[in-house]
Amino acid sequence: MTIFEGRVKEWDMADLRPEFAENGALGVYVSVPFCRAKCSFCNFASGVGTPVAIERYVESLCAEIGSVGKRAESLGAMLPRKADTVYFGGGTPSLLEPAQLNRILAAIRGQFDVAADAEITMEAAPGQISDELLKAALRLGVNRVSLGVQSFIDREAASVGRSHTGESCVAEIARLRRAGVGKVAADLIAGLPHQTDASWQRSLDAAVASELDHLSVYLFEVDEGSRLGAEVLGGGARFYAPEVPNEERASAMYERACAFLPEHGFGQYEISNFARAGFQAKHNRKYWERAPYVGFGLDAHSMLKIEGPGLGAQGPECAVRFANADELARYDGREPAEITRVDARGAFEEALFLGLRLVEGVSVAALRQRFDAGWVDEAAGIARELAAGGLMVVDGERWALTSHGRLVSNDVFGRLLESVAV
Ligand code: SF4
Incomplete structure (x- = not known):
């Protein structure tokens, strides 16, 4: 990628657009990097957090949200005031206390005009959304829940450290619907320990028979970033690495999903994403369409357009990407850890x-x-x-x-x- 570090300093900052500018509605991402337990396949910046650590984190997060205008200005970036998607990712955001979710959303609404029909998504682990949090989330505007199912097969879920069963996932999806969640999505992973063609098909069958309207299908990434990935690469059996299907079989499972899901009402619209008609993820589409988004919290990434003299005719496409620290000890909500300018x-x-x-x-x-x-x-x-x-x-x-x-x-x-x- 062609990048031009530091170029913004050559321009007269007064010529850059003001702090908030109209450039298409913004997507807002909030990282909540805490989980009840760490899944063996997970290579995200997430971990188990104490209530004190979570509370401290929410404070930093709200401070970061409050200073977004200054951050955009210092980067010479245009920050749309209107936001039409908010996405709580993780980690397991459903572990937040209702009051914490309220504070974070209030901080976001304090900075942005969140559209009345904004898509507001919260990721959740099946069985880890309390009634209180669900009620508060709905009251605060959350209208989409994305469940980290990964597999509807009990043995597969248990082998990677998940506490749910296939049955409990189906019940959770129905509970969310009954409670009034407008959109319910789930993730599945191909290539988990013990997975076979037949068990994968059972997971796909369970997904299409449930009340889900969106499915993401990922391939297990074998890398040093997860305990299972490291074991596949380095040897051992503690995390069931010998039971992980090889790449060819995992790819065949992905291909099976690509053939099967559209036949059952889930059109494929992206490499990993399938949706019933009218249920594509508005927030995620912003990433692929290069629409502006800001991320807050651990390892959160942002992309904002920039504009100014010296950029030429294609200036409107130029952008700045920035990302926060990916280690909790280094995250304080103040400065991005990485800045990349995209010409x-x-x-x-x-x-x-x-x-x-x-x-x-x-x-x-x-x-x-x-x-x-x-x-x-x-x-x-x-x-x-x-x-x-x-x-x-x-x-x-x-x-x-x-x-x-x-x-x-x-x-x-x-x-x-x-x-x-x-
Ligand atoms: S997969 Fe999800 S729930 Fe499991 S450790 Fe990673 S972020 Fe947490």
Whole structure:
């Protein structure tokens, strides 16, 4: 990616847009990195927290939210005032006390005009949403709950440290519906210990038979970041690494989901995401469409557009990405730990590899309108080669990945980005 560190200092800050600007509605992400226990496959910045640590964290979080205008200004970024999505991710945000959730949402509403019909999502672990929290969440505007099911098969869930059963997940989904949660989503993971083609199918069957309206299907990531991943790489059996299906089998499970879910009412709209009609995740779409979002809390990432003299005709696509510390001891809500400036060329690369994650792909006309025509032509040559190899569809004004291309998306993106690398 083409980046230009520090360039903002060369501009006259007075020429940059004011603190709050209209640039499409904003998505707000809030990280709540605490869980009751750490799942063996998890490589997120999350851990078990004491009530005191959680309370201290909420204080830092609210202070960070309160200073968002200053942070955007110091980065030369445009910060839309209107927000139409809020996403509580984790960790397990459903472990917050009602008063803590209230304080965080009040802090957000103090800084942004949260649309009356905003999509407000809370991630939750099945069986870990108290009646009090659920009632408060609904009262405060939460209208979407995303459950970390991972597997409806008891043995698989237990082997990775989950305390739920398939039956309790189905009951939890029904309970959320009864309570009045408008949208209920869940995650499944292909490649967990003990998973077989037959058990995977049972999880898919349970998902489509339940009252879910959105499903995310991920492949277990084998890396050093999780205890199970480290065991698969380094050996051992404590976390059931020998029972983890190999990559080929896990990929076949993902492909099975891609074929089965659309036949049962869950259209695929992104590499990992499936939804009933009208239930795509509004918040997550912002990531793939390069719409502005701000993240608060541990390891939270943000992307805001910038504008100013010296950026050229493609200035509106230029952005600043920034991220908070990913270790709790280093997070204080004050300064981002990482800042990356994305110039027009970098924005073009992002528009390609993020946009192509969507099943609908990218509009070539829109790329030509927003970016240098020469870059689009360079990429078009590679896109045609990838199409000849069965990895992409080049259909007049639209480029998209084929289902096989989605399975090896990182290789496809690598090839395309070679074409646009400076
Ligand atoms: S998978 Fe979810 S619930 Fe499990 S440790 Fe990670 S963040 Fe917590």
